[in-house]
Amino acid sequence: MSGLFNWLNQIVSVTWFNLRTIPERKGAAASAAVGIAGVVAVFVGVLSIAEGFRKAMTVSASEDVAVVLRSGADTEMTSGLSRADTRLIGDAPGLARSNEGALASAELFVIINLPKRSTGTDANVPMRGVESAAFPVRGNIRLVEGRRFESGRNELMVGAGAAREFSGLDVGKRIRIGQNDWDVVGVFTADGGIAESEIWTDAAVLQPAYHRGDSFQAVYAKLTSPSVLGNFKDALTTNPRLNVKVVPQTEFYAEQSTAMTGFIKSIGVFIAVLMALGAAFGALNTMYSAIASRTREIATLRALGFGSGPVVFSVLFESLILALIGGVCGAVAAYWAFNGFTAATINFQTFSQVAFSFAVTPALLTNAILLALVIGFVGGLFPAIRAARLPIATALRET
Secondary structure, three states: OHHHHHHHHHHHHHHHHHHHOHHHHHHHHHHHHHHHHHHHHHHHHHHHHHHHHHHHHHOOOOOOEEEEEEOOOOOHHHOOEEHHHHHHHHOOOOEOEEOOEEOEEEEEEEEEEEEEOOOOOEEEEEEEEEOOOHHHHHOOOEEEEEOOOOOOOOEEEEEHHHHHHEOOOOOOOEEEEOOEEEEEEEEEEOOOOHHHHOEEEEHHHHHHHOOOOOEEOEEEEEEOOHHHHHHHHHHHHOOOOOOEEEEEHHHHHHHHHHHHHHHHHHHHHHHHHHHHHHHHHHHHHHHHHHHHHOHHHHHHHHHOOOOHHHHHHHHHHHHHHHHHHHHHHHHHHHHHHHOOOEEEEEEOOOOEEEEEEOOOOHHHHHHHHHHHHHHHHHHHHHHHHHHHHOOHHHHHHOO
């Protein structure tokens, strides 16, 4: 026990000695910390894009909502359902119902071109034709300005994200889409979800405007509970008059975000690794310089009986402290700079714009701090080993 106490006491003494000399090397120490802070800030900034996009795609998904598509379709763009199909779906067991009937909304999805407010360049914007059941099915649509569109009229409700990113979508404006003029009558939110990137109108009005006859592309159906999904799915997929697939809304939205989030994360990790290598070399240089400037002091401590273990630990601890300081500073800077920053990008699955906010999550910040500590450990390990292996007699003769 006394040996362990002596070893720990040596670690504390040598570490405290090292930390007290940091002000004498403040230039090199600050350089290492700033380099690591830069890595963390870039890492958090890029991955907050992926996290924000994923959140926008999945945050409003509900476990008691199912999406019905044509069998074999991966997206609404490649799906197609007839009016007869949607009626059969509306009669399936397990559907929640209201006084107006089954809570199932047959919907049409088209892509239109609108100019961005920031650049004026045209971008693909999703326009969705819905039935009245769409509102209770989603359950999170909240008007923040104006009113809902009226059935049978060329009126639009605009998601808050779309209204923010694209021109001509202010309440009271009339815009030309296709061959028709449309009045913008309301702006809505959807808890930050994907619907906020869309423009909604009456499906019965959108069908003739885009020559879609009496066809739809998907049915969004609210179930009495998540537990009845299996029965609902079996009833539809075994019906010989239907050729459909049933996907939980949570799974459907997650699949829609996979390609984009995977692409962004790959880029973010690649950039972070490259920068981390540079920061690690900077930390190595800083710690080697620290060892070189304190060669005689370290040798004196060794001559006085301090072991190589405490010396190694003290150098590593100093490197980790610098990395932690840099990591925290970079994380804080990234949080204030990126969290909540709004943008729009294309969703590869639908080739339409998705408006979203960057999201700097606790998990992302934790991973960034861990990355900083890894850089600090790598940057301090080899200088620490060199310090422990310094020949005492040779080191004492150095000037």
